[in-house]
Amino acid sequence: xxxxxxxxxxxxxxxGITLYAQPFFGGKTMxxxxxxxxxxxxxxxxxxxxxxxxxxxxxxxxxxxIDKSLIxxxxxxxxxxxxxxxxxxxMDIYPAYIIQEGTSSKEETWQIVFKLNEKYEVRxxxxxxxxxx
Amino acid sequence: MIIFLKISxxxxxxxPCEEWFSSxxxxxxCNSECLVAPINMSNFLCHNECEELCEQLNNTGAFYLLKKxxxxxxxxxxxxxxxxxxxxxxxxxxxxxxxxxxxxxxxQTNDESDACRHFTWSILLAxxxxxxxxxxxxxxxxxxxKEPAIERAMDLSNNRLxxxxxxxxDKNKKWSNEEIIQLFNSNLKENKFVILxxxxxxxxxxx
Numbered sequence: 523x524x525x526x527x528x529x530x531x532x533x534x535x536x537x538g539i540t541l542y543a544q545p546f547f548g549g550k551t552m553x554x555x556x557x558x559x560x561x562x563x564x565x566x567x568x569x570x571x572x573x574x575x576x577x578x579x580x581x582x583x584x585x586x587x588i589d590k591s592l593i594x595x596x597x598x599x600x601x602x603x604x605x606x607x608x609x610x611x612x613m614d615i616y617p618a619y620i621i622q623e624g625t626s627s628k629e630e631t632w633q634i635v636f637k638l639n640e641k642y643e644v645r646x647x648x649x650x651x652x653x654x655x
Numbered sequence: 656m657i658i659f660l661k662i663s664x665x666x667x668x669x670x671p672c673e674e675w676f677s678s679x680x681x682x683x684x685c686n687s688e689c690l691v692a693p694i695n696m697s698n699f700l701c702h703n704e705c706e707e708l709c710e711q712l713n714n715t716g717a718f719y720l721l722k723k724x725x726x727x728x729x730x731x732x733x734x735x736x737x738x739x740x741x742x743x744x745x746x747x748x749x750x751x752x753x754x755x756x757x758x759x760x761x762x763q764t765n766d767e768s769d770a771c772r773h774f775t776w777s778i779l780l781a782x783x784x785x786x787x788x789x790x791x792x793x794x795x796x797x798x799x800x801k802e803p804a805i806e807r808a809m810d811l812s813n814n815r816l817x818x819x820x821x822x823x824x825d826k827n828k829k830w831s832n833e834e835i836i837q838l839f840n841s842n843l844k845e846n847k848f849v850i851l852x853x854x855x856x857x858x859x860x861x862x
Contacts, residue, residue, distance in 0.1 A: 608765075608852070
């Protein structure tokens, strides 16, 4: 009985922290329409993205966000086709790519993030503000 | 509610294979250890159910929720026996990013900010949970088959630097954020970190 109560308590605590922390560590994100307005909507080209600068990547970000075919793709696929990630979002394993690079804390840095499920497949794509609050 | 129901189902009466399975003391990897666990005449077919039984085990753990946030199977297994400590440990991993952002203003991968996060988290874990817990959780955290080996090596190395720094320090050292950052900076100046993609100097500091 005590064990069950302990398990339920910890589960509730964990769930509470996960829900509470989501906006906290999630940080500021940008809607698809805002991404399109800010950086345009160039068609995704894997080779160009892989070799490109943040500026070039930013132009393809809207296309990536609306591309349903990327949902469910494996982390291996993302890394092979988009290159080695250079951003960071919450966990080392989430591929994140800088699409606007600030040179100081007074300039914004944005990244496109591929959030994964428990099978390391893409479950959601967001554009997130890496710096600064 | 879903978690409660899943956990409750784990306590229901079970057929022979589930009874056999529940007697196995897993250390690291459920599936591989299940496949070599001793069997007898009453459960000789149970090896065939290892995959399913291991999946159920993972799905009933309180930390299964965190799997989609990148928690490894080994972490889940470790944290099942250290629930509250692990919850605090993950809170600290979020805190660590904010600490390191004071130095590097943006968080990147395989650069100095990455080294900072691993070094700092190692020390905080050792300070608050002990070296043994810290080492086990950090190693479990890095045991991710999807992370490239070279990146894992960098992370493990920088974790180890943090743990060594903690061990060598005075036992009464408080390890404030400022002290950790100071130690990080001095180690960075001495090129002690493994950094795959070095970038810029920490802001406001000359190297």
